[in-house]
Amino acid sequence: MVSPLVFSLFLFLLSLVHADAGSFAVKAKYNTGYAPNAARSYLRALQKWGGDVPKGLYQVAAIKDEGSQDAIPTKHDREYLSHITFGTPAQSLLMDLDTGSSDVWVFSSETSDDDNGNRSHYYPEQSMTALQIPNATWEISYGDGSAAGGNVWLDLVSIAGVEIQNATVESATYVSEELSDDPIMSGVFGLAYNYTPKMRPVMPSVLSRLSPLLNTSLFTVDLKWHADSEYEFGFLNSSKHIEPIHFVPLMDGAKYWELSFTKFNAANSKLWYLFNWPAIVDTGTTLLLLPTYIVERYYKQVTGAYESPMGWKYPCKSELPDFTIGFASNYTVTVPGKYINYLAFNDSKDSCLGGIQDNGGIEFSILGDIFLKAVFAVFDIRGGQVGFAKKELN
Numbered sequence: 001m002v003s004p005l006v007f008s009l010f011l012f013l014l015s016l017v018h019a020d021a022g023s024f025a026v027k028a029k030y031n032t033g034y035a036p037n038a039a040r041s042y043l044r045a046l047q048k049w050g051g052d053v054p055k056g057l058y059q060v061a062a063i064k065d066e067g068s069q070d071a072i073p074t075k076h077d078r079e080y081l082s083h084i085t086f087g088t089p090a091q092s093l094l095m096d097l098d099t100g101s102s103d104v105w106v107f108s109s110e111t112s113d114d115d116n117g118n119r120s121h122y123y124p125e126q127s128m129t130a131l132q133i134p135n136a137t138w139e140i141s142y143g144d145g146s147a148a149g150g151n152v153w154l155d156l157v158s159i160a161g162v163e164i165q166n167a168t169v170e171s172a173t174y175v176s177e178e179l180s181d182d183p184i185m186s187g188v189f190g191l192a193y194n195y196t197p198k199m200r201p202v203m204p205s206v207l208s209r210l211s212p213l214l215n216t217s218l219f220t221v222d223l224k225w226h227a228d229s230e231y232e233f234g235f236l237n238s239s240k241h242i243e244p245i246h247f248v249p250l251m252d253g254a255k256y257w258e259l260s261f262t263k264f265n266a267a268n269s270k271l272w273y274l275f276n277w278p279a280i281v282d283t284g285t286t287l288l289l290l291p292t293y294i295v296e297r298y299y300k301q302v303t304g305a306y307e308s309p310m311g312w313k314y315p316c317k318s319e320l321p322d323f324t325i326g327f328a329s330n331y332t333v334t335v336p337g338k339y340i341n342y343l344a345f346n347d348s349k350d351s352c353l354g355g356i357q358d359n360g361g362i363e364f365s366i367l368g369d370i371f372l373k374a375v376f377a378v379f380d381i382r383g384g385q386v387g388f389a390k391k392e393l394n
Contacts, residue, residue, distance in 0.1 A: 042311050042357055044178075045285045045368070048100065051360020080229050080283070080369070081185060085158040086169060087127030093120050093186035097231055098284030099221075099257050099379065100366075102195040102205040103138065104157070105170035106187035110150060112174055118183040124171060130155040131166075138170045138199035146178035152199050157206065159233070164210055168203045188284065191219070193381070195255040207381070217382035221283055223372045225339050227394055241376040241389035246331040250384045257281040257379060257386055258364065262328060264294055267301045267321035278364040281377065281386055285368035287342065288323075288335070289359035298323060298356055305354070316341075316352040323356060325371070333388055335374040342370070 046052070081094040086106070093106060107114055108122040124130040131154045139149035150173035157167035172187075190197065191207050211217045214234035222240050223229040236245070248259045258280045263272045277291065290298075295312060299305040301321045305314035314320070320337035327333075342355040355370035378387030 042287065042353075045287050045289060045357075045366065046360045048285065049280075049289070049359070049362050049364075049366060051289070051358075051362045080223060082189070082231065084189060086122050087124070087155050088129040089127075090158060091120070091122055091127070093122060094184055095187050095189040096185055096284060097189045097191060098282070099191045099193075100280060100282035100284040101188060101190040102192040102197045102207065103140065103170055103188065103190045103199070104168065104197075104206045105138065105140070105148065105150075105172055107175065107180075108150075108171040111172045114175060114180060120186050122169065122171060122186070124153050124155065124169075127155055129166075130169075133168075133203070136199060136201060136203070138197070140198055146176040148172050148175040148179050150174065152203065159210070162210075162213060162233070164206060164213065167206050167209055168197070168199070170197075170199060191283070191379070193250065193254055193257050193379075193384075211381050218378055218380045221372060221377045221379065222391065223283070223369055224394055225336075225373045236378065241391045243390045245376075245378055245387040245389040246327065246329065247378070247380065247383070247385045247387040248327050248331075250386070251278060254384070259327075259386055261325045261365075263326035265324040265326070265332075266298045268324070268334075272326070273297065279367050280364055281367045281372070281379075283369065283372060285366050286355070286370065287366070287368050288340070288356045288370040289362075289366035289368065290356060291365065292358050292361075294365075295356055295358050299354065302354075307358075310353065311357045312354045313351055314354060315350050317350065320354065325367075327388070331388065333371070333375045333390075335371055336393065339373050340370060 080096070082097050083092050084095045085092050095104075095106075106122040107119055109125060111121065114121075124132070133152045133154060136152035137149065138152055139147060141147040151171045153169045153171055154166040155169050157164045157169065190205065192205070195205075196202055197205050210233070216234050216236070218236070219231060219233040220236065220240065221229075221231055232240075251258050251260060258278060260276050260278050262276055263274045265272050273294070277294075298321075299307075299312050299314070302314045303318045305312060305318070307313075320340045322334050322337050323340065324332050324334040340355040341352055343353045359365055374393065376389040376391040378389075380387060
């Protein structure tokens, strides 16, 4: 452990160091080993963003995975994980790249009571470049009492061969059971626009350290339906989209990738609903969370759909309609109905959970992976905007 005075000098010297610019791509494999409890997935999304939890959802979400509410995915693109390396020599971890948070936190050798033998852990004591920050801590907590927290380290982080020297790495000393039910994911890699990481004292986010290293200060997200996907940093790959990119500016004072959409349409009808809805573009949320009246209008188009304590469900034999969101300058993104099917349940072979769900009364929508699979997305760090472009859908 170094003294605070020595550490302060180290940070000053670090601020004088610059690295070469670059560009790179990161593959994101869909996690075939994760069959989530569907209610818990919806609960976690609401808690992440502070939404009201529907009556009875806590009880349903508490059912263990082997119980009657065990979720059996029809396909396994519930989350997308990418190989990121930490330390010297390199330790490869499967991370969830999350545009809805700023923290980079990992399961580590310091994590207590993590008996999940499948996930890789970060071992700071085995890294020659690891330096623990004196008296620094971090904590993430949720409304159901689940939480994670621990110590803060500086270490080398490498993404597709591009090295971030002395990146801030949050090592979990404890992670509650609710947050550790994914047996493969090693942690979360936050890529939020301008949100302060949840550590004390405040340290720079890894994205703020990464941005100056890029040829162009942006990254792109190309999530696929039932297929491996890719994040690309520092350049625009024209082969990934089939029409020009339409940029939407972030809202004033945005801390996340928060913008607004102006209209929506269900089932490709001629009827459009017009308004101005704020929304956060979030790779770390699977679902598409929308205000109540939008969700109700969507499921009115679905035969047999009903609202349950777990969220909106429908008979699996029912065909889900497309959902279209409009942005400024009449630009629209259509999410195919088949992308909106989230999960089937083993308690009823004819019961499916929709990927569009109520946002729990929060003041913004969440454009999660259900939406992002239908579009090529550009996160422009320096320009303060998000771009969308149509792409070939699989």
